Amino acid sequence: MTTTTKTGFPRVVIVGGGFGGIEVAKHLADQPVEVLMLDKHNYHMFQPLLYQVATGSLEAESIAFSLRKNFSGQKNFTFRLAEVTAVNPDRNTIDTTIGEIAYDYLVIATGSITNFFGNKEIEHYAMPMKTIPEALNLRYLILQNLEEAVLKQTREEREPFLNFVLVGAGPTGVELAGSLAEYRNYILTKDYPELTKGDMKVYLVDFLPKVLGPMSDEASAKAKDFLVNMGVEVMLGVKVESYDGAQIKFEDGRVIPTKNVIWSAGVMGVVPQGIAKENIERGNRIRVNEQCVVAGTTNIFAIGDVAAMITEATPKGHPGVAQVAIQMGEFVAKTIRGILKGEQLTAFKYNDKGSLATIGRNKAVADLGKIKFQGFFAWLIWMFVHLISLLGFRNKVIVFINWLGSYVNYNGGTRLIMRKFIREGLTDDQAVVKPKTDAVTPQAG
Numbered sequence: 001m002t003t004t005t006k007t008g009f010p011r012v013v014i015v016g017g018g019f020g021g022i023e024v025a026k027h028l029a030d031q032p033v034e035v036l037m038l039d040k041h042n043y044h045m046f047q048p049l050l051y052q053v054a055t056g057s058l059e060a061e062s063i064a065f066s067l068r069k070n071f072s073g074q075k076n077f078t079f080r081l082a083e084v085t086a087v088n089p090d091r092n093t094i095d096t097t098i099g100e101i102a103y104d105y106l107v108i109a110t111g112s113i114t115n116f117f118g119n120k121e122i123e124h125y126a127m128p129m130k131t132i133p134e135a136l137n138l139r140y141l142i143l144q145n146l147e148e149a150v151l152k153q154t155r156e157e158r159e160p161f162l163n164f165v166l167v168g169a170g171p172t173g174v175e176l177a178g179s180l181a182e183y184r185n186y187i188l189t190k191d192y193p194e195l196t197k198g199d200m201k202v203y204l205v206d207f208l209p210k211v212l213g214p215m216s217d218e219a220s221a222k223a224k225d226f227l228v229n230m231g232v233e234v235m236l237g238v239k240v241e242s243y244d245g246a247q248i249k250f251e252d253g254r255v256i257p258t259k260n261v262i263w264s265a266g267v268m269g270v271v272p273q274g275i276a277k278e279n280i281e282r283g284n285r286i287r288v289n290e291q292c293v294v295a296g297t298t299n300i301f302a303i304g305d306v307a308a309m310i311t312e313a314t315p316k317g318h319p320g321v322a323q324v325a326i327q328m329g330e331f332v333a334k335t336i337r338g339i340l341k342g343e344q345l346t347a348f349k350y351n352d353k354g355s356l357a358t359i360g361r362n363k364a365v366a367d368l369g370k371i372k373f374q375g376f377f378a379w380l381i382w383m384f385v386h387l388i389s390l391l392g393f394r395n396k397v398i399v400f401i402n403w404l405g406s407y408v409n410y411n412g413g414t415r416l417i418m419r420k421f422i423r424e425g426l427t428d429d430q431a432v433v434k435p436k437t438d439a440v441t442p443q444a445g
Contacts, residue, residue: 009034009076012336013094013101015084015272016109017044017067019322020304023329024107029074031337036103038082038096042067045132046390048322049399051176054135055142055183056413057406062398064132065391084110087274089297094272105299105336108272108286109329112305112320115266115283125245126263129172138262140421145259147417150194162200163258165248167240168265169206170213171357174223176262177204178359181230186410197231203256205235206265212365214319215355219365222374226359240265267320269306281308285317290347292332301335303328309348318350322389327351356382361407 009032014021017039025035043064052058071077086095093102114128127138142164149161164180166173184200204211204227210220211227211234227234239251247257268284279287279295285308287295292307294300304325308317318324331348338345354368356378364379366372383403390396406412 007034010104010340011036011102012105012107013038013103014107014109015039015094016111016304017041017079018047018109018111018304018325020111020325020329021107021109022067022070023326024109024303024333025071025074025077027330027333028336029076031076032340033076033105033336035074035077036101037067037071037077037079038084038101039067039079040081040083041132042079042081044070044391046386046395047130048386048389050129050132050135051172051179052413053132054129054138054176055179056139056415057179058399058402059414060132060136062395062402063390065395070391084272087272087300089274089300092299094274103299106301107329107332108275108294108300108302108306109304109325110270110272110306111325112267112269114263115268116263117266119242122240122243122261122263125243126167126261128263129176130267137421139415140417140419141260143415143417144421146188146192146195149199150192155199158195158199160246160257160259162195163203163256164201164260164262165203165205165256165258166262166264167205168263169204169208169211169234169236170264171355172264173204173206173262174211174227175358176264177202177227177232178230178363181227181232182360185230190411191415202232203235204232205238205240205250207237207239209237211236212357215357215365216367216372218372219355219357219367219374223357223359223365226363230360230363267305269308271306281310281317283308283317291335291345292328292348301332303332314350321355323353324350356385358382 011034012028014024014037017037021037022044025037028035043066046063049058049063053060067079080098082096082098084094084096093100114130116123127141128134129138145161149158152158166177180202184197188195188197188200211224212220224234241249241251243261247255248261249255271284271286275286276296281287286302286306288302288307288309292301292303294302305320310317327350335345356366358364358379362376362379364382365374366378366381387396387400390399402412
């Protein structure tokens with residue numbers, strides 16, 4: 001293969017600095033390749049703790065880590081701040097905001113964004129939470145609506161500002177619902193003595209018949225019990241019909257007045273232009289073979305949320321979790337090393353290490369193979385796993401101190417409105433703000 005670098009080594013271009021992209025680059029250290037990583041942001045984001053940024057429990061900087069700093073000791077690594085606009089498989093190049101870049105091997109690790117299933121009204125009015133800017137937008141939305149609520153004279157006027165509806169009862173929805181319920185139970189009346197706990201309502205909605213659908217029935221049932229006992233109204237088997245910024249309507253006729261709808265009901269892969277449409281599977285994911293090679297190509301790989309490896313064992317592809325991206329990233333790096341050495345290639349096999357989800361203080365569920373448990377011990381395991389998975393010693397210390405402080409005094413975090421948040425195209429007296437941010441972001445993959 002013709003090299004594309006001044007060093008004479010093949011160039012591996014990685015699009016996305018999420019879990020998968022980092023693993024590819026890390027496992028190509030000290031190899032006879034040149035590694036070039038591109039990302040719209042210059043940081044890696046630890047997405048599992050994004051909901052704590054949204055609720056003010058953690059600052060954004062504590063779950064982000066510089067990509068340059070992370071690879072500062074890797075001599076064959078280069079990072080460029082750029083967006084990829086198109087892939088040109090026939091020329092072995094990609095079009096980016098910093099120009100055309102040639103590659104010998106391309107790894108697409110662009111992750112996923114919120115899927116609104118084509119509903120433009122909901123997309124405009126509801127809040128997603130897949131990136132740090134979106135989490136901060138959500139934080140300011142919550143705080144501004146609480147501030148607005150205390151200005152209202154009657155319960156009916158306050159109600160839309162204090163009703164929080166989370167659509168999607170997966171891990172993100174469950175963890176955020178639990179976090180909002182804890183805010184209501186422990187913090188609301190401290191910050192806003194004019195309000196009572198009963199004024200704030202938290203709803204968790206899903207069209208499926210259970211919360212935490214991918215987890216075991218035991219975990220799902222216990223998570224629901226935790227949420228209900230914390231005061232969350234869990235609405236299962238319910239489909240959203242519409243949301244206009246003032247009230248959310250359901251197909252069964254129920255209506256909830258609210259200015260706080262958080263959408264986590266689905267995701268879709270971020271696919272750059274240039275990938276053949278016939279290779280796009282359900283969920284806007286790229287079809288790959290058992291070596292993670294994009295169908296119809298020989299030197300383009302896709303990993304993580306954006307990849308769909310359809311086999312008898314995985315007819316719907318792999319789940320969109322960090323461990324899939326991490327293991328695929330390591331596998332692709334090993335595959336590239338094998339290609340360079342002329343070795344026989346093997347097939348990717350996912351090792352499911354289990355699932356964890358936290359609902360709140362001392363409340364979590366764990367499915368670790370055949371071992372399933374819930375409660376305080378599961379919560380400790382959840383904290384430990386997430387803490388050691390964070391990049392950077394400083395981040396680990398800061399997050400641990402924040403968690404410890406919150407646990408001790410029931411009032412942790414900083415709830416500051418650092419910037420005004422105004423929704424585009426609406427007058428100031430209408431629902432609060434949602435500027436367009438990060439519509440397509442090569443990040444968590």
